[in-house]
Amino acid sequence: MATTPELIHSYISAGLTCTHLEVEGDGHHFSAIIVSPAFEGKRMVQRHQLVYAALGDRMREEIHALSMKTLTPSEYQG
Template identity: 40%
Template structure:
């Protein structure tokens, strides 16, 4: 199973998201081809209701603790409640880091 699939499964189980995107952005960084080290996660979950951004990120970090300690170098998180997601115009693009 790929790292992206593992991230998807763990977040699905932990947060029951209404919307979940896991994007491997490793190709934007100076890493070997086909790496799975840099990810962007867009997650919409009722579990984030009433929580500040830091608490939301902690929930994601807890769900992915093993991956973050074993090979995932960077994780960009965009965490929304369903109401925020409906009002959101677009998810911010990640910066191009390859240099």
């Protein structure tokens, strides 16, 4: 089964509380805007690790390229 933006959206939202989540892609390369209160007080690397944890093994097996913009709710509003 091909990986779709909708599938990635469901994987992330199942593993991470998000107040806003957008995923776009062509089946090979994906980009995401992820807004989560879990990112408060975390550096960018730590935020990406939270997303990778939500995606689990899918990041290696299904998703080959994912660029992320990870924001807290206050950063997203601002």
